[in-house]
Each structure stands twice: as C-alpha cells, then as structure tokens.
Amino acid sequence: xxxxxxxxxxxxxxxxxxxxxxxxxxxxxxxxxxxxxxxxxxxxxxxxxxxxxxxxxxxxxxxxxxxxxxxxxxxxxxxxxxxxxxxxxxxxxxxxxxxxxxxxxxxxxxxxxxxxxxxxxxxxxxxxxxxxxxxxxxxxxxxxxxxxxxxxxxxxxxxxxxxxxxxxxxxxxxxxxxxxxxxxxxxxxxxxxxxxxxxxxxxxxxxxxxxxxxxxxxxxxxxxxxxxxxxxxxxxxxxxxxxxxxxxxxxxxxxxxxxxxxxxxxxxxxxxxxxxxxxxxxxxxxxxxxxxxxxxxxxxxxxxxxxxxxxxxxxxxxxxxxxxxxxxxxxxxxxxxxxxxxxxxxxxxxxxxxxxxxxxxxxxxxxxxxxxxxxxxxxxxxxxxxxxxxxxxxxxxxxxxxxxxxxxxxxxxxxxxxxxxxxxxxxxxxxxxxxxxxxxxxxxxxxxxxxxxxxxxxxxxxxxxxxxxxxxxxxxxxx
Amino acid sequence: xxxxxxxxxxxxxxxxxxxxxxxxxxxxxxxxxxxxxxxxxxxxxxxxxxxxxxxxxxxxxxxxxxxxxxxxxxxxxxxxxxxxxxxxxxxxxxxxxxxxxxxxxxxxxxxxxxxxxxxxxxxxxxxxxxxxxxxxxxxxxxxxxxxxxxxxxxxxxxxxxxxxxxxxxxxxxxxxxxxxxxxxxxxxxxxxxxxxxxxxxxxxxxxxxxxxxxxxxxxxxxxxxxxxxxxxxxxxxxxxxxxxxxxxxxxxxxxxxxxxxxxxxxxxxxxxxxxxxxxxxxxxxxxxxxxxxxxxxxxxxxxxxxxxxxxxxxxxxxxxxxxxxxxxxxxxxxxxxxxxxxxxxxxxxxxxxxxxxxxxxxxxxxxxxxxxxxxxxxxxxxxxxxxxxxxxxxxxxxxxxxxxxxxxxxxxxxxxxxxxxxxxxxxxxxxxxxxxxxxxxxxxxxxxxxxxxxxxxxxxxxxxxxxxxxxxxxxxxxx
Numbered sequence: 001x002x003x004x005x006x007x008x009x010x011x012x013x014x015x016x017x018x019x020x021x022x023x024x025x026x027x028x029x030x031x032x033x034x035x036x037x038x039x040x041x042x043x044x045x046x047x048x049x050x051x052x053x054x055x056x057x058x059x060x061x062x063x064x065x066x067x068x069x070x071x072x073x074x075x076x077x078x079x080x081x082x083x084x085x086x087x088x089x090x091x092x093x094x095x096x097x098x099x100x101x102x103x104x105x106x107x108x109x110x111x112x113x114x115x116x117x118x119x120x121x122x123x124x125x126x127x128x129x130x131x132x133x134x135x136x137x138x139x140x141x142x143x144x145x146x147x148x149x150x151x152x153x154x155x156x157x158x159x160x161x162x163x164x165x166x167x168x169x170x171x172x173x174x175x176x177x178x179x180x181x182x183x184x185x186x187x188x189x190x191x192x193x194x195x196x197x198x199x200x201x202x203x204x205x206x207x208x209x210x211x212x213x214x215x216x217x218x219x220x221x222x223x224x225x226x227x228x229x230x231x232x233x234x235x236x237x238x239x240x241x242x243x244x245x246x247x248x249x250x251x252x253x254x255x256x257x258x259x260x261x262x263x264x265x266x267x268x269x270x271x272x273x274x275x276x277x278x279x280x281x282x283x284x285x286x287x288x289x290x291x292x293x294x295x296x297x298x299x300x301x302x303x304x305x306x307x308x309x310x311x312x313x314x315x316x317x318x319x320x321x322x323x324x325x326x327x328x329x330x331x332x333x334x335x336x337x338x339x340x341x342x343x344x345x346x347x348x349x350x351x352x353x354x355x356x357x358x359x360x361x362x363x364x365x366x367x368x369x370x371x372x373x374x375x376x377x378x379x380x381x382x383x384x385x386x387x388x389x390x391x392x393x394x395x396x397x398x399x400x401x402x403x404x405x406x407x408x409x410x411x412x413x414x415x416x417x418x419x420x421x422x423x424x425x426x427x428x429x430x431x432x433x434x435x436x437x438x439x440x441x442x443x444x445x446x447x448x449x450x451x452x453x454x455x456x457x458x459x460x461x462x463x464x465x466x467x468x469x470x471x472x473x474x475x476x477x478x479x
Numbered sequence: 480x481x482x483x484x485x486x487x488x489x490x491x492x493x494x495x496x497x498x499x500x501x502x503x504x505x506x507x508x509x510x511x512x513x514x515x516x517x518x519x520x521x522x523x524x525x526x527x528x529x530x531x532x533x534x535x536x537x538x539x540x541x542x543x544x545x546x547x548x549x550x551x552x553x554x555x556x557x558x559x560x561x562x563x564x565x566x567x568x569x570x571x572x573x574x575x576x577x578x579x580x581x582x583x584x585x586x587x588x589x590x591x592x593x594x595x596x597x598x599x600x601x602x603x604x605x606x607x608x609x610x611x612x613x614x615x616x617x618x619x620x621x622x623x624x625x626x627x628x629x630x631x632x633x634x635x636x637x638x639x640x641x642x643x644x645x646x647x648x649x650x651x652x653x654x655x656x657x658x659x660x661x662x663x664x665x666x667x668x669x670x671x672x673x674x675x676x677x678x679x680x681x682x683x684x685x686x687x688x689x690x691x692x693x694x695x696x697x698x699x700x701x702x703x704x705x706x707x708x709x710x711x712x713x714x715x716x717x718x719x720x721x722x723x724x725x726x727x728x729x730x731x732x733x734x735x736x737x738x739x740x741x742x743x744x745x746x747x748x749x750x751x752x753x754x755x756x757x758x759x760x761x762x763x764x765x766x767x768x769x770x771x772x773x774x775x776x777x778x779x780x781x782x783x784x785x786x787x788x789x790x791x792x793x794x795x796x797x798x799x800x801x802x803x804x805x806x807x808x809x810x811x812x813x814x815x816x817x818x819x820x821x822x823x824x825x826x827x828x829x830x831x832x833x834x835x836x837x838x839x840x841x842x843x844x845x846x847x848x849x850x851x852x853x854x855x856x857x858x859x860x861x862x863x864x865x866x867x868x869x870x871x872x873x874x875x876x877x878x879x880x881x882x883x884x885x886x887x888x889x890x891x892x893x894x895x896x897x898x899x900x901x902x903x904x905x906x907x908x909x910x911x912x913x914x915x916x917x918x919x920x921x922x923x924x925x926x927x928x929x930x931x932x933x934x935x936x937x938x939x940x941x942x943x944x945x946x947x948x949x950x951x952x953x954x955x956x957x958x
Contacts, residue, residue: 033605035552036555036601042602045547045549069527070523071640073519074622075516076515077515077516093580093582095581096589097581098576099576100578101572101574101626102571102626110575119515123512123514126512142622143553145553147580
C-alpha cells in the first residue's frame with residue numbers, strides 16, 4: 001500500500017483514476033499544455049527536452065543504419081491522396097484541408113499531411129531511374145496532423161511530431177529485411193534508452209496501415225494494463241510504387257517497381273514513458289532521455305563553503321556531459337525533494353556540510369525512492385553514467401516483470417474478456433477471421449494488438465469462434 | 480577570366496545569368512527540388528544535411544545563452560491573428576486557411592502559422608503570473624507557411640523551416656539587451672560557421688516586422704550585389720503583451736506587462752551560402768556546415784593496398800568526428816574531382832600508390848581550386864579541424880573583401896541608383912521619411928536594407944529629397 005506522503009498535490013490517485021492521474025502529471029510536471037485549437041497540444045520545455053533526447057538517440061541509430069534525413073512539403077495536393085485506394089479510405093475523413101489563401105480560394109485544395117507516403121512517392125518517381133539509385137534510405141522529422149475526436153496530450157492529438165522513414169529497395173527480400181531491421185532499432189532503443197519492454201509483432205489485416213501489405217508494431221503495456229501502440233514498421237510491397245509509377249531500369253534492361261517500406265514513432269513515446277514508469281509521486285524518467293539527469297540540492301546552503309562546493313560539482317558534471325541542474329533557490333530541501341521526485345529526475349544529489357567534511361555526496365535514485373546512498377565526491381562525474389545505466393536497467397526489469405505478470409493465456413472468449421477487463425493482455429489463438437476481431441471490438445472494446453514472432457501455439461482453436469486457429473495473438477484494450 | 484574547364488554541365492554562366500546559375504546549382508547539387516504544391520520545396524538529403532548542421536550549431540548557442548526549446552501548435556484560431564492590428568495587416572493576405580476536416584466545415588477557420596507570436600502569447604498569458612516566472616526564454620524549431628507569388632528554392636518558398644525565439648522580460652532594458660544579444664549570436668555564427676560577413680543594423684519603419692517596435696536585421700551580400708535578408712531580431716515593447724493580456728504581479732504588488740522580443744533565421748541561410756560563396760564550378764560550402772567535409776578519392780584503386788589504406792584513413796577521420804566520404808565507385812578520378820567540386824566539398828584528399836609510399840596525402844581545398852598540398856598521412860585526422868578553420872576564415876575574408884568593394888557611399892539619388900544598378904549597396908544619408916523609401920522602391924525596385932550601428936554621418940542631406948538627414952542607411956536591391 002502506498003503511504004499518504006507519496007501523494008502529490010493536484011495529482012489523482014493512479015489506482016483509482018489512472019486517466020486523471022496521467023493528465024494531472026502531464027500538466028503538473030509542465031510536460032505539455034492544451035493548445036487553443038481543438039485537439040492541439042503545446043509541448044512545454046520540460047516535455048520537449050525529452051523529445052530532443054529521443055530524437056538525438058534515434059537519429060544516431062538511423063544514420064548508423066545508413067539513412068539520411070530530408071524534408072518534404074507539408075501541403076499535399078488533394079488528388080495525391082486518392083491514388084492509393086486503401087490509403088484514401090483510411091485518411092480522407094480525418095485530413096485537414098487548406099482551401100484558401102487569405103480571401104482567395106485555391107484551385108486545388110491542399111491536404112495538411114497526415115503522413116507523407118504520397119508526396120514522397122511523387123518525388124521518388126522523379127528521382128529513381130536506375131538500379132544504381134537504389135536503395136533509397138530517407139527519413140523525415142516532421143509534424144503531422146489528423147483530426148481526432150477524443151484527444152489526450154501525447155497519446156492522441158490533432159497535430160503531433162514524429163519521424164517517418166521511407167525506403168525503396170531493389171528486392172522484396174531487402175525491403176522485408178529493412179522493415180524488421182527498423183522494428184528492431186525501435187525495440188533496442190526502447191529498451192536501452194526508454195527502459196521500455198515491448199510486445200512486438202505483426203498487425204492483423206484489420207489493424208494494419210492503410211495501403212501496407214504488412215504492418216509490424218511495438219506495443220507498450222501501461223500500468224492500467226492497456227496497450228499503447230508505440231511505433232510501426234510497414235512493408236508496402238509495390239503498392240505505392242505502382243500507384244505513383246516509381247520505376248527503375250534494372251541491370252537486365254527491363255523496368256521494374258521497387259519494393260517499399262515506411263516506419264515511424266512519434267511524441268506518443270512520451271506518453272508511454274509516463275504511463276509505464278510513473279507512480280504516485282509523479283514522473284519517473286529514464287535517465288538517458290531525462291532533460292535533467294541529476295539535480296544537486298545543497299543542504300544548509302547558508303553555511304560557508306556549501307554553495308561553492310555545489311557549484312564546483314555542478315561544473316564538473318556539466319563538463320562531463322551530464323544534464324545536471326543545481327537548485328540554489330530559497331525553497332526548502334523538502335520542497336525540492338518533492339519537486340524533483342514529481343518531475344522524475346533520476347538522481348538527486350544532496351550536498352551539505354557533513355557530506356563535504358566526509359568528502360562524499362548523499363544521493364537518491366528516483367527508481368528506489370526511500371533509499372539513500374553515498375559515493376566519494378571525487379567519483380561522481382565518473383560514476384554517474386554507469387549509475388544511469390543501472391537505473392535504466394532496473395526500470396526496464398521492473399516494467400518487464402509488470403508486463404509478464406499481466407499477460408494471461410486464454411482459450412475462450414469469456415476468459416479473454418475477463419482477463420482483459422482485469423487489466424491484462426490476453427494471449428490466445430485466433431482463426432484469422434476479421435469477424436472475430438469485430439465481435440470483440442464491438443462488444444467489449446477489445447482489439448487485437450499483434451501476433452508475436454514466436455508463434456508456438458498455445459491451443460488449436462480460435463478463442464472466439466472455436467474454428468481452427470491460425471495465429472497466436474495478443475488482444476487487449478488500447479489507447 | 481574564367482577558364483572553359485570551370486564550367487559545369489547544365490549550370491548557367493553566373494556572370495551572365497546569376498539567377499539561373501543559382502537554380503541550376505540548387506538542382507544539380509541535389510540540395511532541393513520543387514514540391515508539387517505551388518511554391519513548395521523538397522529539401523533533399525544533401526541540402527538537409529546543411530540545415531542539420533546549422534541547427535546543431537545554432538541550438539548550442541541558444542542553449543548557452545539560457546534558452547530552451549518548446550513546440551507550439553501549427554494551427555492558430557483565425558481570431559488570434561486579428562488581435563494585434565499591425566500584425567493582421569501584415570500577414571492576413573498571405574496566410575493559408577484550413578476550413579474543413581474531410582467533408583466537414585470547421586466552426587472557426589484555422590490559420591496555418593506564418594509565425595507564432597499570437598499563439599505563443601496566448602500561452603504565455605496563461606503561464607506567466609509572477610515576476611518569478613520571468614524571464615521566459617523559449618525557442619521553437621518549426622515549419623511556417625506564407626503564400627508567396629514568386630518563389631525560389633530556399634530564398635522564398637510557401638513553406639520553410641526556421642527557428643523563432645520568443646522571450647519575455649521584466650524590464651525594457653533587459654528585452655532590448657536580448658534583442659541585440661541574439662542578433663550578435665547570429666553575426667558570430669554566420670562568421671565562424673557560415674563564413675558569411677554581414678551588414679547588421681536597424682530596419683526602417685517601413686521594413687520592420689508587423690507588430691514590432693524595432694526590427695534589426697542581418698543582410699548578406701550576394702555575388703550579384705543584391706541583399707539577402709538573412710535573419711531578424713525584433714523588440715516588441717509591450718505591444719503583444721497588451722493585445723494578449725500577458726500580465727504579471729511584480730514584487731511591488733502591481734500588475735505589469737512584460738517586454739518582449741522575437742528573433743529568427745530560416746532555411747534561407749542555405750541560399751545565402753550558395754550565393755555568397757559559390758562559383759562557376761558550383762557550390763563552395765563552409766566546412767563547419769558541409770555535409771561532407773572531406774572526400775577521399777583513391778587513385779589507381781586497383782593497385783594493391785590503395786583501397787585498404789583509403790579505408791583506414793576513412794575510419795580514422797570518422798572516429799575523429801570528421802564528416803568524411805570515401806568514394807570507391809568505379810567512376811574516374813577526374814569525374815570524382817568535378818563532382819565534389821560541384822558539390823562544394825571543402826577538402827578533397829587524393830591517395831594513390833606514390834602517396835602511400837611517401838606516407839603522405841595530396842589534398843586540395845575547394846576555396847583554392849588549382850592548388851595542391853600534401854601532409855603526412857599520420858597527421859590528417861589531427862590537422863583537418865584547423866584546416867577547416869583556415870578555409871572558413873579564408874572564405875570569410877574573400878566574402879568580406881567582396882562586400883567592402885561593393886559598397887558605394889553616395890549623396891544623390893542618381894548616384895544611388897547608378898551604384899545599386901551596377902551591383903552595389905549604396906550607403907547614404909536619409910531623412911527618415913517613408914516617402915523617400917517609397918520613391919526608390921516604386922521607381923527602381925530599390926529598398927532600404929538597414930541602418931548600421933555606426934551612425935557616423937557621411938553627409939547631412941537626405942539623398943532623395945535633400946532635406947536634413949537623420950540616419951545613415953544602406954539601400955540596395957533585395958531578394
């Protein structure tokens with residue numbers, strides 16, 4: 001049971017009202033605020049700092065796998081959207097349309113990009129002529145817009161920030177390999193940078209991206225047992241290449257369509273961090289994306305030498321590349337402890353006269369609230385990076401244990417519904433028929449999440465219709 | 480006189496048709512391409528690489544001066560635009576308007592941001608309550624849109640990328656200091672990173688930002704003698720704070736309006752780089768923003784050991800943090816030399832059997848085409864950074880000499896027109912009356928650029944109307 005003192009002012013009890021807890025934490029920690037236009041969000045500096053760290057870490061991984069960044073226009077002629085049949089059906093109802101400049105009506109209305117496949121394909125058709133132009137390995141960091149009925153900061157907003165990789169390959173094999181390679185980049189990144197264990201697998205036909213042949217997703221389990229789809233990687237085959245007439249002259253002298261992929265993650269990842277790691281005290285940020293990795297709280301600041309020593313430590317950590325903050329404001333240490341716990345700062349360093357006398361610091365870890373540790377003052381700059389790694393790994397292990405204890409293997413519809421309603425993912429067998437998915441969705445708001453790569457059967461009948469099972473699959477409630 | 484061999488296929492003679500030369504270089508070097516919607520631009524990987532380096536360098540400077548990044552929604556309720564009178568007059572005719580989502584008309588149309596003062600002020604009004612909340616030092620990296628009649632890649636496009644700093648201060652003095660501080664950040668950055676000497680000063684009332692009290696600009700001189708306004712820093716006073724009711728409780732117990740600034744540069748800087756440094760061979764990129772800083776061209780690649788040594792050098796430069804490319808394609812060295820000259824790569828390293836035998840590399844500098852140098856193979860990784868600095872400084876000195884030889888001090892209208900039409904800036908005295916500016920604009924398409932900080936008079940009469948002069952000012956033609 002949580003202690004009374006764990007509670008933060010203006011933050012709901014997460015065990016009683018998880019959605020309210022989430023919103024309260026987002027606002028109280030100043031991660032985001034509501035924008036004036038319906039469904040929009042302002043990402044405040046503390047939230048944007050997390051996104052900058054996500055960007056830097058992911059971007060390095062994209063470049064290490066041979067990708068380059070580019071930027072494509074946000075305005076897409078409406079006619080482009082209609083060229084790939086499934087794509088237009090998927091996106092047309094929720095696109096924002098620019099119809100006027102000032103008082104003048106445009107001759108063709110413009111779509112504000114909900115995703116960039118169409119405009120990128122249009123350009124690729126122009127750029128790719130020969131097999132020598134392949135592969136094309138391009139990523140874009142951009143804002144995209146989709147009108148949403150129900151919105152929540154980071155999880156679902158009318159405008160959000162993301163990256164979208166769009167690649168072209170000479171062979172189907174290479175494109176399929178890219179699709180999974182980038183999924184694995186996301187998995188590795190989520191583990192080592194966000195301390196986030198995932199459920200990775202292939203989406204059902206019903207849940208795949210509009211226009212894709214196959215969609216793979218990473219699903220993160222939140223502490224209410226719901227799933228947050230946190231990233232996707234799509235194999236397109238030649239669907240878009242045919243629709244946009246991207247063809248190249250192969251070495252055998254014939255014209256061919258290249259095979260295509262796209263893959264993306266968004267600011268939604270910040271929502272995953274909040275809901276996978278947070279607790280009643282507020283945020284708990286993974287060290288490698290925390291805007292402030294360590295905060296120094298001087299104790300008995302007025303005593304001679306304390307602030308000097310605190311500043312010295314601050315400088316040494318800063319020059320070691322650590323994102324450090326020194327709070328020398330006139331608030332009490334107690335107030336500061338609560339504040340930085342609420343803000344999820346991974347390491348809090350206390351430095352008072354006695355510490356200085358002993359040549360140590362006293363520190364606390366946000367992932368082990370209540371415990372206190374010491375280390376020699378002279379070692380701090382050197383030892384913090386491995387401490388951060390340890391915190392990340394501990395947070396990962398904790399989240400993994402939560403995930404594992406919240407997966408129930410079931411074989412009937414009633415077991416499935418019971419498991420999911422109790423805050424779990426249900427792992428089960430499925431016939432592959434959309435009707436069974438529709439039934440669960442319509443009756444219980446339960447959706448298929450994905451089909452794990454390990455397809456070792458856990459039964460032989462579809463848990464809904466009882467017919468012969470084809471796939472092992474996760475079902476759950478989703479954000 | 481340029482030699483015949485300086486000419487690159489498909490690139491116009493810059494002395495005969497500078498605008499065409501510019502467009503040819505942009506397309507041929509694959510910096511950008513035309514987007515499908517009117518006036519839009521695709522920034523291709525080679526151009527975007529320059530932007531990424533600009534971003535990284537500027538962002539470090541913004542953070543070193545205490546700023547944080549945030550992200551505000553792109554969609555702004557139309558009513559916001561109308562709150563600051565001059566602002567709406569300046570921007571309303573060129574704003575893109577979202578009127579529909581899918582088939583549904585919106586109850587209030589949305590402006591796609593042309594700049595973010597209004598939406599940011601709306602949020603600041605909510606966030607700033609006490610003098611303790613000041614200063615607010617926030618920057619945003621974002622895309623903005625303005626419908627333009629005549630567009631050219633990087634120089635003027637319907638959508639472009641930029642950063643916009645928006646700050647609030649307790650005193651007028653502090654806000655004015657911020658305005659000039661950020662102008663100076665731009666000047667230092669342009670000098671040390673883009674090798675770009677500037678004309679910095681205050682804009683006339685006619686040319687200032689819609690809603691500002693004062694606008695300062697940096698103007699770069701292009702090799703056709705025209706000016707490219709490359710960045711601005713605005714002092715707003717309390718104009719927007721009053722319009723958006725941003726008020727704080729000061730320590731004296733009264734409510735006050737804070738003083739405000741904004742400042743920005745955009746992808747236009749890439750246009751400045753191209754037109755300030757380029758030549759008949761193509762681009763000449765400043766080393767600290769060049770996507771490829773050094774290219775290794777192996778000579779007699781088939782000879783034993785050459786490729787191994789080239790790869791070894793590549794690895795050592797890469798781990799030294801240098802942006803290096805090894806071109807081991809089957810094109811001839813001559814083809815590669817031309818290609819990387821056209822692409823403006825600052826340093827070309829040749830490595831052949833004889834070089835390896837002598838333990839040296841042969842290298843060329845893009846800023847000194849035709850000369851060849853050598854250095855010990857073992858020194859390359861260590862010496863390249865200072866070579867890059869030397870190249871940057873040499874490019875800066877060359878551009879500065881160009882600038883200085885293309886400023887004519889004039890005292891009559893006919894002298895002014897003659898000087899500007901011959902490809903110069905005219906430095907002159909001006910009465911401060913808008914009518915004189917309008918006359919030059921209407922009759923000769925000549926505009927005031929800015930009033931330099933050094934206002935030592937160069938005469939006492941306005942060069943247009945002959946009345947008493949108030950300001951020393953630059954006039955010129957502008958992009």
